[in-house]
Amino acid sequence: AQSVSQHNHHVILSEAASLELGCNYSYGGTVNLFWYVQYPGQHLQLLLKYFSGDPLVKGIKGFEAEFIKSKFSFNLRKPSVQWSDTAEYFCAVTGISNFGNEKLTFGTGTRLTIIP
Amino acid sequence: EPEVTQTPSHQVTQMGQEVILRCVPISNHLYFYWYRQILGQKVEFLVSFYNNEISEKSEIFDDQFSVERPDGSNFTLKIRSTKLEDSAMYFCASMGTVYSNQPQHFGDGTRLSIL
Numbered sequence: 001a002q003s004v005s006q007h008n009h010h011v012i013l014s015e016a017a018s019l020e021l022g023c024n025y026s027y028g029g030t031v032n033l034f035w036y037v038q039y040p041g042q043h044l045q046l047l048l049k050y051f052s053g054d055p056l057v058k059g060i061k062g063f064e065a066e067f068i069k070s071k072f073s074f075n076l077r078k079p080s081v082q083w084s085d086t087a088e089y090f091c092a093v094t095g096i097s098n099f100g101n102e103k104l105t106f107g108t109g110t111r112l113t114i115i116p
Numbered sequence: 117e118p119e120v121t122q123t124p125s126h127q128v129t130q131m132g133q134e135v136i137l138r139c140v141p142i143s144n145h146l147y148f149y150w151y152r153q154i155l156g157q158k159v160e161f162l163v164s165f166y167n168n169e170i171s172e173k174s175e176i177f178d179d180q181f182s183v184e185r186p187d188g189s190n191f192t193l194k195i196r197s198t199k200l201e202d203s204a205m206y207f208c209a210s211m212g213t214v215y216s217n218q219p220q221h222f223g224d225g226t227r228l229s230i231l
Contacts, residue, residue: 034219036222042224043207043222043223043224043225044159044207044222045222046219046221049219090158090159092159103149103161103164103172103174104149104151104159104161104209104220105161106151106158106159106160107158108157108158109158109159
């Protein structure tokens with residue numbers, strides 16, 4: 001069974017600090033990887049995704065993530081955070097099939113609080 | 117940008133009552149999902165639906181749960197006899213074409229409170 005681990009439960013940073021949120025997954029096959037963000041009171045929004053190709057993927061709002069296959073990791077980074085980045089961040093994985101209906105398995109989420 | 121819409125945004129129901137949560141997926145999408153998030157916990161998969169039938173369901177999705185796409189636009193989740201532990205945020209998601217390299221798009225969720 002696939003699983004996702006996010007080891008940072010709550011991260012507090014000052015504005016302009018650099019951010020790295022850890023994500024490790026377990027799955028016995030090829031995966032698609034995602035980071036979703038949930039701003040307070042809002043729905044899950046896709047930040048970025050990795051399907052294949054360049055392991056360094058860039059998403060919206062200056063976020064990027066690097067897929068390191070040997071470490072089963074897909075860490076999220078941002079060089080300089082803003083107060084508006086305060087949110088909950090979820091790493092997620094799906095297996096790859098020809099049917100396109102693979103479920104998302106989410107990590108427990110990391111709450112990010114940015115102090116102005 | 118097209119959105120997944122869910123109604124109601126908040127549903128309060130007495131334990132033992134039936135509840136129906138409604139979702140309108142993005143119009144040309146073919147794959148539909150329900151997830152739930154109990155307060156303070158992670159988002160959990162409930163069920164996936166394609167071609168008018170369930171593709172996969174989790175252990176949570178027991179006989180009390182059912183899904184339906186009654187009219188080609190709505191996608192509903194029914195809980196037949198609600199329990200206190202059904203209190204959660206329920207998210208609908210949809211995904212586009214038959215090609216698997218598509219992200220799932222989520223709705224705003226329905227907060228279900230069981231009294």
